[in-house]
Amino acid sequence: MRAVWLLPGAWWLGLLVAVPIAAHLLARPRRAPLRFPSLRFLSTAAAPARRRWQVREPGLLAVRVALVLAAAAAVAAPIVVTAARQAGWDARVARATVVVPALDGRGDGANAAVAAPEGVARAFVTDDLSQGLADASAWLEAQGPSRRELVVAGPLSRHTAAVIAASAVPRDIGLSFRRAGALPARTRERERVELRSGALWRIRESLVIGEADTSLQELSRSPEAGHVVSVQATPEARPAADAALRAVLRRGVVVAAPSGAPLSAPWSGRVEELAAWIDAHSTGPAHAGSAAPGRLEPVPLSDADVQAMTRPAAPRGPAAPIDAGDRRAVWLIVLVLLGLETWLRRGPA
């Protein structure tokens, strides 16, 4: 059996015992005057000297010191960890499941929280694995004494491993993984329009993402007849706007507008702002909607990597939010001491 203090810093309050000790050492007692026949035989030198260092009413002082210490102990929130209580905590599981749906919508079966037979469970569905881990960790921290587990469900990619490595999941929270849904394809095709030698070309490319490298292969090239993008500018700014558009097209970043219609970009006077606007408003096969870039990672985690990242939930003692009743018991002791102190102060009948 051992005692665990949820707020051990509250023991500093125990220093307040100095207050009653000083009071009992230094306070002058209230004395009822006593009529005495004559003071002529009394010396006056010795009386005040002792008064300063005499502990008065040691019984009352002991009760007051105990009162302060008990109050400090109560604020420090003690929990007596018995073997039975520890076994109960160990049998209880708090499980948070972070569900990252697949880009193609598959893996919906992972949306349900992985149930905890004895304890509590909750699912956190999110496209942002990092935020999901943070939310799940916070929820687990708020649970009572139990073994805590965090389950990551979804298409497990290298990105998953990177995010978990960078996250601050406490070491005593267990980690496990469930594959659900498919990763993005490794081979992707895309089209882009590029200005070469004064002519506009539509180029089809194939992007192959390997384990260690990425290769890009041009599949076809055809002259682009129409305008894929125009710039809205005043007549005075038109020459500069057109020059800027040509510069952007030479980089080859433009594909097409989502509707297939030409994009009409505003002219702000800066080439980079124009390029950014076109990139933000164009789309095509190479883009996967508004998915977080990390979720485009197509390289799966190997089973060995998953196994290495898996760790069991460590048994966990009392956590801050709980009050297992021991604190109330100490407050009860404080109340009893307070009553005893009052009784002693007023004097036993």
Add this chain to the structure above:
Amino acid sequence: MSGHYGADFAAIRDLDLRARVAVTGARHGPHTSPLHGFGAEFREYRHYRPGDDLKHVDWKAYARTRSLYTRRFTETTNLEALIVVDASASMDFHGKFPLARTVAAALAMLVVDQGDAAGLVALGSQPVQLPASRGVVHMARLLAGLTRLIPDGTEPFSAAVAQVGPRLPRHGLVVAVSDFYDDALAVPALRRLARAGHDVVAVQVLADEEVRLVIDADAELVEAETARSQPVAADLVRSDYRARLEQWRADLRRALVRDGVELVSLSTADRLDLALRRFLLARRGGA
């Protein structure tokens, strides 16, 4: 007559209070008079002097010796006792004053019971000034006066002693019952009475708690007659207090006996009947 003082009086009733010195009374009594007159007890022969009463001339001796001798007798008289009780505020402490009152009552009853006269002088808020007299009625008045006394006086005991002289014109017995904290004035007054020919007995009454300084460990003492206060750590000053008190009592005794004043020390812890018997027996032996 004795009331609630009867128990202590009963303990000494078989004794009498004799004057140690010659006293003068208005009546014949058992006490020696300083006057060498012609009372009942033969004392000596003396050559006849003109003016001697012829009835005291020993004619048988004249027949044998042809010289005139006058018979002289020792005159015996009654005792007039005046009891002075200290009713100042210092006597109001742990049974001091009841003890002083009981001592005064017991001695007064003893004096009256043996046919002598007793009076009482005490100051305070209920002052009592009774001249020495005899009889049951007088004794009842004296005891009632004693009972009325309250130890709350602010006048020093010496003021009461000063009233003895005018109230005791002839040599008599003066019993002063006090704690004698007013010794600076009271002791010279008593010594003057002794030098004037009175038989003076000083009965010092102290409380046992006062002698041993039995008070709380930390106390705020307030002097009864001056209201002066002083914090006292009793266990620190107790031995010094007792030493000073005993030295003072020894000095007091020396000062009193110098002029023949007898000092009797009583404490509330003492058995009064035994103390009074011891005192009376000592006086009978020394009478």
